[in-house]
Amino acid sequence: MNVVFCGGASEVGASCYLVRIDNKNIVLDCGIRMKGQDPLPNLRQIQQLGGADAIIVSHAHLDHTGALPILSREYPQARIYMTHASKALTQVLLYDSLKIMDRNEADIPIYAEAHVRAMLDQIVCYSPQYPFAPFPGDKLTVTFYNAGHVAGSVMAYIQGKEGTVLYTGDFSVVDQHTVAGASIPKLRPDVLIMESTYGDELHANRSIEEERLVTAVQDVVKKGGKVLFPSFALGRAQELLLILRRARNKKQLPEIPIYVDGMVRAINQVYQNNPNYLRNTLAKKVFRGQHLFYDEDETISPVGNGETRKEILAKPGPYCVIASSGMLKGGPSTTYAMEFAKDAKNLIGITGYQDEEAPGREIMNILRDMQDNPNQKAVLSLNNQAVPIQCALGRYGLSAHADKTNLLGVAHRVTPRHLFLVHGDFAVTSRFAAALQNELRGRVYVPSNGEEYEIQLSNPRKQVQFEIDVPSLHQGASKLDEANLRRLWEHVHQHTGVERGYTVEELHWLWTGQSQLPDAEAQSFMGLLNGTAYFSANSRKLFLFHPASREELRTQSDRSMEVNQMIQYVKELFPADAGLIKVGARIADRVALLSFHFPALAAKRYEGIIEGIHSATGWTPELNTTWNLEVAQSLVEGLLPPTVAASRYSFFQEQHSLSVALNGVIEEKEDIVEQFRQRTGLELKILEPGQRQAEQQDLEVRHYPQPMEQNRALAYVQSCLEHLGLTHFKKGRKVHNGIPYIEVSFISPQIGNAYSDQLRGLAEDIGWSIMVGKNPNQAAIIQTAVQLCRQYDIGLRKNPSIFVEQALVRIQPIASISDEAIQQLQNEFRAKTGYELVAND
Secondary structure, three states: OEEEEEEOOOOOOOOEEEEEEOOEEEEEOOOOOOOOOOOOOOHHHHHHOOOOOEEEOOOOOHHHHOOHHHHHHHOOOOEEEEOHHHHHHHHHHHHHHHHHHHHOOOOOOOOOHHHHHHHHHOEEEOOOOOOEOOOOOOOOEEEEEEOOOOOOOEEEEEEEOOEEEEEOOOOOOOOOOOOOOOOOOOOOOOEEEEEOOEOOOOOOOHHHHHHHHHHHHHHHHHOOOEEEEEOOOOOHHHHHHHHHHHHHHOOOOOOOOEEEEOOHHHHHHHHHHOHHHOOHHHHHHHHOOOOOOOOOOOOEEEOOOHHHHHHHHHOOOOEEEEEOOOOOOOOHHHHHHHHHOOOOOOEEEEOOOOOOOOHHHHHHHHHHHHHHOOOOOEEEEEOOEEEEEOOEEEEOOOOOOOEHHHHHHHHHHHOOOEEEEEOOOHHHHHHHHHHHHOOOOOEEEOOOOOOEEEOOOOOOOOOOOOOOOOOOOOOOOOOOOHHHHHHHHHHHHHHHOOOOOEOHHHHHHHHHOOOOOOHHHHHHHHHHHHHOOOEEEOOOOOOOEEEOOHHHHHHHHOOOOOHHHHHHHHHHHOOHHHOEEEEEEEHHHOEEEEEEOOHHHHHHHOHHHHHHHHHHHOOEEEEOOOOOHHHHHHHHHHHOOOOOOEEEEEEEOOOOEEEEEEOOOOOOHHHHHHHHHHHHOOEEEEEOOOOOOOOOOOOOOOOOOOOOOHHHHHHHHHHHHHHOOOOOEEEEEEEEOOEEEEEEEEOOHHHHHHOHHHHHHHHHHHOOOEEEOOOOOHHHHHHHHHHHHHHOOOOEOOOOEEEOOOOEEEEOEOOOOOHHHHHHHHHHHHHHHOOEEEEOO
16 A cells, blocks of 8 residues: 555645555645645656555535546546545535635636536535445445544545555544534544644634634624624534524524625535524424525525625724634725725634734734734735725634644554644644654654555454445336335334434435445435434434434324414525425425425425435425526526527427527527526527427328328317317418428327327328427417316406417406415316416406
């Protein structure tokens, strides 16, 4: 086994380590330096040693992921392994990096958006505590363990024939507000690669530091000042928000405005979307539909743009701002700091690690110097400007890294034969290594970048094997829904009871017998487990699910929510951007009626939540299949460039598609189509000037050598269509390019297209092509709406209005209509006409 240090040795930044084991090259993290002229690790060294076969990522911070697009570009066959939360966070951080590189015209970008997209496609996600094999057919396995640093952060444990390696990444053993501390079983690695950021420090008591921070904010509020916490967007910002929210709830702080600016906003949403990687108390809030970081009264709110930022800066205090970047090296935090620094009533508070060259480190130095000379004049360098400091400064210990005591504890727990200290300044790491070597029997190393160590293990340690001792049900592709969850629960409960927790991957294997679980399916499955009564998440490791006891299930089955309680509960299940329009009820059948802007997208994206409604409420969920035409049209117009406008829309509800005719030509057509698909689940066809929507997608005019006599053919078509129950249609002979065909005009083209299979069969029977007429029978459609309204005793204020391009009819009832009645009316109208029916209040 060989361990190669390509970056992150005797420094903080550009973490990148190559482990050569069992004839495989495994790269551990691939980050960038946040300071200096050379941001990248030594990727040339990886190239010289044969490249990368697999890449393992401990967490999403850029000093661990910032160079991934480059490494993945060079080795596209190498899969990248991380947790589900880390993938979502990595995507946010790397796309933000693209924006920064694009704005910085002085430097050439180190990668492009295409490289980021390709890299993201190579990611494979696994939950902690699930052993996986990165190389099919090979016995080498990797297992993640919670690292307690930020959401999704893990340690990686590699087991191969040549030995075992535990890579800690960044970790914290202390519980934070957002994530539980690291949890490591009694592993016995031959090699430990461990961070040492605070190897010579003992952290202050966390509770005391939080109290100091809240007291400092209290003092500023009393003076009517403003508070700025420059914060790392990932991890620290979320901690600060929860600390301040708790202080407000305990009446330690008044409800002053708290603004969240910069990339913090996007990271907050990722945390909201990944509750199983958070602490139990936060996850429960998400499951109840509550937002973790913002208030409904908007006293805690995100800053949307630069104009809003200017308005906030112009406002009088008191208020608080949490903004990236945490080191004041760029981002909105520098803008606030330059203004807040001018007023003695204000406070700038530092809460995290600061590079030697960062303005945040200058603040730490100023605080140190002020202990000896409180009256000294301080100047801070921000955005290449010298800014006199008039405001108060503070430093508060909220570290998400292990301190010296914690690092010693981990080393003693796993007792490695070889221990490499990384991710720390050389002086700090060297002092810690000396202390550690006096306590450990194994060898302790302080490597430098570029060094390679060969580890000869004549007798690799035997490891405790974590295996599933429950047989698989081998259901293959059989859908795992609420009904089948009971079968899975019975199977697991029978074998192991309620004590053992299972990852989503293990439960998936127990059901299907298949080891591969794509990320999207894993997220959906996790949502299903979160919403069911048959399994419950472990209170500290929410990525593990325990079977419920029989008594718990009996208690659950006795509950059935009252209708209004159910409606409110279901509304709170979905995030604000889910597009949930309305929740109704069909009381007699105990059915919860859900209406979304785009139901097909919602059904896929929130499958787990929807399927869990029944077990939680006693009501069966049912989705209205009609998608919102107006919202779809508005979205298209928002995606189009300002120089081009839509001249005509055509909507096809049954085909889940929409076409738009434009008055100009656009270059980014494919991007718009893809964005529309991702945000709606619908297909978009863009027609530029000169293009026409194909009138027939399923039928075509062709020549038949022996056609049936014309009158006989028309009579045959008439008889067959009437046999199908169709009444509103006309038929006739037409010619296209010299070839005769029969055109059948139905009440609408949508109805005709719905019978395309039958028409194709008729065409073969009679030897004539059959085409569907493109013009609807508007009078018949309106008459159908009127007749159905009478049938349902619905009085109308005026005649229905028809919108042909939208395939839509609007009615204005005199009185309100129940959800059940309007859905039945819409379904019957759609079946008869192919058009959508919308009732205006």
